[in-house]
Amino acid sequence: MKPHTAFSVALAGLLLAACGDHRTESPVQSPGTPARPATKALEAGAAVLQDKPPIEALNAYLDGFHFYNGRPAAQMEAHHYCAILNEELIQCVIYDGNVKDAKLMGVEYIISGRQFAALPVEEKRLWHSHVHEVKSGQLIAPGIPEAAERQLMERLVGTYGKTWHTWHTDEGKSLPLGVPQLMMGFTADGQADAAMVAARDQRFGVASARKREQRAPIPAPPVDAGADAWRRGQIYQIPDPTGAHGAGAHASGRAPSAR
Structure with a gap:
């Protein structure tokens, strides 16, 4: 068994159990007519008959926070569903909630x-x-035991992420308008909106x-000097010619200091 496979197998059962725990609803309702019976039947048939290896590989669930590069006061919670490709590469799809109708916000590598x-x-x-x-x-x-989470965090602490959000529901957009935006992560205390973090903690x-x-x-580990260039x-x-981006629904009203 390959090392990355062994790691995935060891954690998969525990991490999958976390999916769906402590419901976080999407902040927007998208326009459109309800699914018809024929559409629901098609969906049910596809679920039974079609193999979905890339989706089935999403066996790690992480919850954290991002902010728009260049607009650090515009912050949001991000639900990551990740596939461990090997010991040095993980790919995640990011949603604005952990329920069935959560909106696909973006990706992180x-x-x-x-x-x-x-x-x-x-x-x-x-x-x-x-x-x-x-x-x-x-x-x-x-939703996973502390020991398993500790093992996962030991793996992640020295890693780096590149994140693009494509649907900005944190800004109240009910459709994926505008262009993708580069996101960043917090690097010091006092940067993340304390109320946002507290609300997440209470929910989970x-x-x-x-x-x-x-x-x-x-x-x-020491942080590579090339990372976190916003500091x-x-x-x-990416400039948005549509002017679709606002201040962000969860903006704290202050930019985090680049400490």
Whole structure:
């Protein structure tokens, strides 16, 4: 058995059990007529008859927070459903909730520190580090035993993510309008909206502060100087000719300091 397969098998049963725990509804209702009986029958038939290997590989559920690169006060919760491709590469689809009608917000690619170090300087500016997300307790794997979550966080603490959001439901958009936007992760205390984090913690029955204490023994690797370029004022974002982007429904009203 390959190493990445062994890791996936060890965690899959536990992580899958977390999916659907502590319901988080999508913040928007999309326009459209309800599904007709024929459509529902087609959906049911496809569920039974069609194989879906890429979807079945999504066996890790992570909940954390993002903000728009260049608009750090526009923050939102992000539900990640991830496939562990190998020891150094994870790919995630991101939803705005964990219920059946949750909206697909975007994608995140997660790579190891070794892979990140080999990237060109310009490419590195698009990626964010995960050290603070893990060590602060902001990133959680809902519903699994502490030991399994600790193992997963030890794996993630030294990784880097590149995240694009394609449907901005946090801004109240009921359709995927505008262009994809590059997202970033928090790097220091005081950046994330405390009320947003507290609301998430209450919904899942967790305490980020306690998770911070539990994760204190996890070694914090040094962050590559090329990551989190927004902290140095190097901000890349796709200009949106539609003018679709606003302040963000969960904007805290203040930008996080680049500490």
